Amino acid sequence: MTLAQIVAAALAEDLGPGDVTSRACLPADRLAQGRLVAKEAGVLSGLAAAVECFQQVDSQLSLTPCHHEGDPFEAGEMLARVAGPARSLLAAERVTLNFMQRLSGTATLTAEYVRRVAGTRARIVDTRKTTPGLRLLQKAAVRHGGGYNHRWALYDGILIKDNHLAVAGGVRAAVQAARASAPHTLRIEVEVTNLDELTEAITAGADIVLLDNMTVEQLQQAVERAAGQVLLEASGGVRLETVAAIAATGVDYISVGALTHSAPAIDLSLQFTDL
Amino acid sequence: MTLAQIVAAALAEDLGPGDVTSRACLPADRLAQGRLVAKEAGVLSGLAAAVECFQQVDSQLSLTPCHHEGDPFEAGEMLARVAGPARSLLAAERVTLNFMQRLSGTATLTAEYVRRVAGTRARIVDTRKTTPGLRLLQKAAVRHGGGYNHRWALYDGILIKDNHLAVAGGVRAAVQAARASAPHTLRIEVEVTNLDELTEAITAGADIVLLDNMTVEQLQQAVERAAGQVLLEASGGVRLETVAAIAATGVDYISVGALTHSAPAIDLSLQFTDL
Amino acid sequence: MTLAQIVAAALAEDLGPGDVTSRACLPADRLAQGRLVAKEAGVLSGLAAAVECFQQVDSQLSLTPCHHEGDPFEAGEMLARVAGPARSLLAAERVTLNFMQRLSGTATLTAEYVRRVAGTRARIVDTRKTTPGLRLLQKAAVRHGGGYNHRWALYDGILIKDNHLAVAGGVRAAVQAARASAPHTLRIEVEVTNLDELTEAITAGADIVLLDNMTVEQLQQAVERAAGQVLLEASGGVRLETVAAIAATGVDYISVGALTHSAPAIDLSLQFTDL
Amino acid sequence: MTLAQIVAAALAEDLGPGDVTSRACLPADRLAQGRLVAKEAGVLSGLAAAVECFQQVDSQLSLTPCHHEGDPFEAGEMLARVAGPARSLLAAERVTLNFMQRLSGTATLTAEYVRRVAGTRARIVDTRKTTPGLRLLQKAAVRHGGGYNHRWALYDGILIKDNHLAVAGGVRAAVQAARASAPHTLRIEVEVTNLDELTEAITAGADIVLLDNMTVEQLQQAVERAAGQVLLEASGGVRLETVAAIAATGVDYISVGALTHSAPAIDLSLQFTDL
Amino acid sequence: MTLAQIVAAALAEDLGPGDVTSRACLPADRLAQGRLVAKEAGVLSGLAAAVECFQQVDSQLSLTPCHHEGDPFEAGEMLARVAGPARSLLAAERVTLNFMQRLSGTATLTAEYVRRVAGTRARIVDTRKTTPGLRLLQKAAVRHGGGYNHRWALYDGILIKDNHLAVAGGVRAAVQAARASAPHTLRIEVEVTNLDELTEAITAGADIVLLDNMTVEQLQQAVERAAGQVLLEASGGVRLETVAAIAATGVDYISVGALTHSAPAIDLSLQFTDL
């Protein structure tokens, strides 16, 4: 789905055949204006979706951002000004906030992870543990927070995981099979759970090795063992409390599922102001 | 969007033109089987989406649940058995988990709120603060957790909020306007922030009053003031720590946005087993 | 479907890969203008669909209404001026008229029902007996004719009918079940066929009672029996000849399926004029 | 739109996120059965749509017709048996009836026109004055009633009407232009309003001539003038009272817009019966 | 599918969640301009698709054609100027060229066939052997090359072919059945393979006869036999080398499947120029 389709689906879900409250209470031609305000601090994401919401609901609506995607903001800060027909503003309000609150939640959590690994070589990367239907926007939110994108989906990266290995007959066989037929534009990444598998992956010709659920000690040994022959990605159970120590081991990438599956929403609100 | 459309969009997002890893590493005709396992305790939701994912990916796949929607489960428990072509299982895995982890997260958090208000008249209800595109499934997850649904969207309930009041000219005018033209099948709910507005709402003919961001003391006074003439809904900043005290005031409904905007995902995984 | 989607489907149905007549007979760059004229009197509805048709066919077309939705018009009156490329005008003509003729038919018939109950408390309301795909527009046409909307669909109103009662075990059981789990924003309406059931409905806690196919005498007795405890809706076999007597009984609502399932089209035509 | 898409749109319109009444009142696993009964006489159309509705709502539903499309039926007659989960039956009921009532209305009215021209060479044909979105089904209903289809849409027949003539410079110029570039698989039809234009159409090489709004006398003269050189179609203001006299003039086709724009619905109902 | 839908599908196929190369290498705000240049001679088709691509990718892009559809061009000639944000130009480039190269290939091949039959009565017509999804554009490309369109699809022309005849019981039976029920706006065409069948077709009332895979001698005899009573279409194995001789026999139409199924693409390229 494109951004326009994602927003159209979200609006259809909330508007359906129309807003009965506004139709019953508000004159059709009344104008209004307001402010989109942060009720807690965070990092901004979701502006593109917000602008698209406003345009789709009514071309007479305007949303004028006070910030760019990726900007930090404080509690109480105004993020955007809005204006237009009152019924249309109220029709766009909730869906707009639903996008911005979640996406800013992801950007904010990503920024905090990135802050904690500053000064190391490690990049914070996302996963495919995204909310169904919102991957396009969540992957952008990770970039807004200073993180990097891992592969987008099943079609643009080779990542051989535990279940593949169980079927393919182990690290060596799987990596060699991938080498034999995969598009040459893709690197080959394989998941390992111990140092012997790491060695096997390197000798089989893997480009990247995902170190699954290893302790900090194991990660250090893996970095030494790899000695720059492959890229290393730490993954599994990474938390804000542990990410700095993981980064200090010298791994190249740290992937964090929570960026997209469990970031709490940032509290935002839309407040009408006098015309 | 129907369930089938939601699932199709999620699969398109992750599969696109195909899984390059499986195509490169796994024989096309290899079968596999596995278990969908909980890595932490929770309340189950998302089975319908999971079954739909499996059917859409490959009609030869099977997913046999060990539980019903709404059942509690423990860490380590098997939630379903799966079997079928290995490539198809791996194609369905991530999207299936993405649905179930989030929806079980909502059901689990809802169940905890419901547990804390047990013995009072208060019902835990959801809001429109849902994830864009997933309202159908999140509203079901709230029911699976023992909660109740508030209005579904803008089209099936009249809820006059602060921004409406600013435009419509106050509680009395807004409620009377709604009375005059709204479908007779809908009750009329209005948001108030103090007891004077509550009285105004009652005399104007409101059916339900939303008490916004009131303290427990204010809520108690509101219950006394209303004296059963209207239904009362407490809303705003409700947390697990405060919900029992709010329920004890005698309000009829407590709406909790966090059920759908900030419930953390429950950790689940799919593990292949020997054939 | 949104208005844009309804119109797009209608145009696709009639235009498909293109108008072979215009392509064969008319120069591509010829301009034309014309008048949309009523060939009989009525009440206007369908302007929004007409404008959308014109925009979708060709952004160079213009349609300038001489009336608002809901306005009455006489035979021979001009309803709108149109202008633009001749091929595009002819491509838009039939679909535009197909919308306006049917919707004005519904508005016109509604207005006649409304006229006949003037001076009573009764509101004329529509039903779900709408034309598949056109509910959005037909419900608006009822409002343009001075009527009110009943519930929109299955999702925004509780109406327990004869077949529900057969399964649920009667009026009392059904109403109580609805009370126990339905969203609190919805009133509960139940259909009854005699006065005993009316009493049962009232004591079970119904908010609205639909009096199905009752005679005028029965309706009068029902109004007395209800004594204002519930809202009353007369339904079934209502005709222009009988609606005044029904309204005089004091019922609150009279629902008329024919507004949307059998209103004859109003004859309109598009006539080119000299440039 | 295909039949499946038309039905899906109609169901989405009525079901949206679900039937709140059934969810509130009926156990999820309750079965039911019933009869689809005619409350007045008519000619059947809409079975294909009805079967599709039932399949789309729930694959466990069954609808067993007692008649074929095009069969006449009497008041009180059973048209089909239905069975399945009670909630699903109630979800499918209204949309199914909405299709069948309108389409049987068209088939019934068509059959009456056909009956009145029996024994003449005239065929009753439809027009493009169909209900937006339902042309596929209405054109079939005309055939079920014994009528014939005119061109389906703008893309499959050449019909040069008054507004084309105004732009193209008259009958001769328009017919010759069509001859020069139209696909050779299409006949060329042109609308005329008097006998001189008829002669002009014949000499210009038209295949079919539409005689617009002519009196019975004019039609007779036209038949004589044409003398079998072209096919003749009478059109405009045809009514049940006048159709026999028009047919007696010897025209080949009589087109009737009312078949699809103003046929009243046939009253049908679904009645649950004891299991 | 409309032009807009065809282009949207093609862009979705190539852009998906975004161009990783441009995102990685190019500043978001860099502008560029360039020329769309022919690398070999041909006849232009595909401009409408090109313009639509540019508009859909980014409303800030411009594409200014130097030619009209149907114009011939030489190798090295500039066909259009383009300008806009560099990332957007690169996103639109490949899909735009993919449309224009194929469609110009069809127009170019058609023009060559048309050139070879100049001076005869024969028209070059296309077939239904089009590329799935592109019929709208390929049929236009045939017109741009100076050819004519045969029936568009199964719905707008009657063409009784060998497999119909096998089921329907021969030429006479099939033509008579078509006469009895087909819309009167369509001519009836039937395929024959020898002169006896041609005679049978004429006496049964066919309007057009398709002469399948006949030699030039057979075609000449068919033209004599028909003597103007029906239109004649030569079809089957027509090649550039043979088309002139076929046209010289006096047939009315020559249908050529290769126009749409095997025309080689014309080589075009987009070259950035200095700002």
Added chain:
Amino acid sequence: MTLAQIVAAALAEDLGPGDVTSRACLPADRLAQGRLVAKEAGVLSGLAAAVECFQQVDSQLSLTPCHHEGDPFEAGEMLARVAGPARSLLAAERVTLNFMQRLSGTATLTAEYVRRVAGTRARIVDTRKTTPGLRLLQKAAVRHGGGYNHRWALYDGILIKDNHLAVAGGVRAAVQAARASAPHTLRIEVEVTNLDELTEAITAGADIVLLDNMTVEQLQQAVERAAGQVLLEASGGVRLETVAAIAATGVDYISVGALTHSAPAIDLSLQFTDL
């Protein structure tokens, strides 16, 4: 678009509101059977689309392949048996053949390229010069012919081409920018036109170098210069006559646009046989 969507669009294009020929000539209940036969030799592709066509048109149709995708076949060979309702077979025939003829054309041409490079290290790979809407199927056809897929689209591979270089400031700057922000799962490929740029690409850290339009001598020098430090892809103007010499230089990949933009269709036909 998925396979199902591609096929549905193709069928909608050809069937629209129905096949007027079959409806007019053939009884609705007549069965038929036939053979899908090759009229020239080739390599098979398109079976999956063919099966999908048959299923979508009518679930009572059967298509039983005699070969697998990728199998070579001779002129006159039967490729599949078909059976079912005659009307449905004729409805599915043309679209099915349209898919299979083109896709087998691509597979056949690919196989010929592959045959000519046998014994070298070079792999034949496709490009993004695919037919709009058919990439999914054409990329599979290339694999059926023994070729390999290059990147699928803009989203799954980094290929920095001449126009990127013009904007990004040359090979070094572009490669370094890509290194800095691209997903780590993607290799970085850059296009060069001479040996100096090749050296620049290698030292800047490219993984793959596309050698654009080089002579065989230049390609040999490039292979020596690269000395295994990067993968090398020859591209531009590759023809059947030249591909063996190109492969003999030792390049790793040879990309051929003609596989998907100019492969002529293979002639196939569907012939009914006696029941």
